[in-house]
Amino acid sequence: MPATHPPRRISALALTALLVTLAAVPAAAKQPGADRGGGAGHCGSPARLQVPGAERQEAACLAELTTAGTVSSGHTDPADWAGLTPAGLTTPRGVPGIQIDGYFPDSSATNTNHGWKHDAQFVIRLPDRWNGGLVVAGTPGVREQYANDRAIGDWVLSQGYAFASTDKGNTGAAFYRDGAEPGDAIAEWNTRVTQLTRAAQAVAAQRYHRPPARTLATGMSNGGYLVRWQLENHPELYDGGVDWEGTLWRTKGPNLLGFLPPALRAYPTYAAGGEGADKARQEMVAAGFPAGSEFLWPYHHQVYWDLTQRIYREELDPGYDGATEAGTPFCAPGTPACDADYAYATRPREVRDAVRKIALTGRIGKPLITLHGTLDVQLPISKDSDVYAKMVRGAGRGGLFRYYRVEGGTHVDSLVDTFPGKLRPLVPCHRSAFTAMEAWLDRGKQPPPSRTVPRPETTDPATLLARCRLTGQ
Structure with a gap:
């Protein structure tokens, strides 16, 4: 996270708590002559784009939307995503387009990115070569809007998706100071993801002269919780979601x-x-x-x-x-x-x-894939996703759901570098799940049945980071 924060500062890695194969692109992207920004060329007058409801926005035409370029151009903050991915994770390149940074009206001021000292900050990235889809994410832990850039944003942008992420409306270890009543700060997270989804869909339509053919929600830890909540409460906004070890909140527990x-x-x-x-x-x-x-x-x-x-x-x-x-x-x-x-x-x-106020029910309204590591000791799998899977099935929504328990996965992928012989990264499993979701929506191809994905016999770090087969090792 940025260097300045409210009292009770902790390391960026600590804030990840509560809070991570090439994809088949949507059918709209498979047509000859992929959309290059509605014929407007590189960027195409970014100043004309307006984010509905934003109090402030700043648009930039960038030669590179992934962290291969945004780190040097100042359009991301590496502290936001520090400690979330293995050191050897490849950074995609070659994604020019428009980035819009801004914030929605809000009364709290924990987020200091850009020196704005204003919460409800967001980032929207619109690649020149668009596949017709939009991916929306909330951040893990109590991090800020760029926290998903390495684990999720880089990859989906390289596949041609537009990408939007929010700081959830409050950040940092003292996030609980926001809101008038207990539970209000977390409840705002859900509101901000809904708000950004609607706004990003509108901006994509402005940029490309047609609305997204597909909107997917994804995220890890608290971001995974937000995927679950959105598909339960606003399924009309999404076509599906991929939940990476989402936090479980239940009134009677476990939590x-x-x-x-x-x-x-x-x-x-x-x-x-x-x-x-x-x-x-x-x-x-x-x-x-x-x-x-x-x-x-x-x-x-x-x-x-x-x-x-x-x-x-x-x-x-x-x-x-x-x-x-x-x-x-x-x-x-x-x-x-x-x-x-x-x-x-x-x-x-x-x-x-x-x-x-923040509890989940399992009553999802669109397809959902959940993945969770069996060695997660921040959100133990038996008290979290195992329970949520039963909730979904108990609500009669099992046909919309797949659940992959990944042997050797833990809550934070950076720990794979510390314990290379004992852990496997989840980032390639997330990408495999995302690809499976695309095939499910595009072609009606059913994902593999819910299962425990065994840890591969090989412990070669490069192999583990490159592949995660949901049907086997």
């Missing part, structure tokens, strides 16, 4: 306020070794953290679990610690208002009312 406190209680005892270590490990596994993921626990305890619990609990249950803001970092169990002792099930009804 992260239920499985993080046990980790905060048990992990220190496990790490200390000695007589109570094995019992503490069993408590961690019972809370949802998979056996075999122990090598990931030290890092997540240091970087993710404590911070995530405190800031999301503050957003949804600020009364737990009284006047204290977002608790006491790494407090000892038994101390007053310690988040390690938090028990969601015993909290007042008002807390569940706050969660209800």
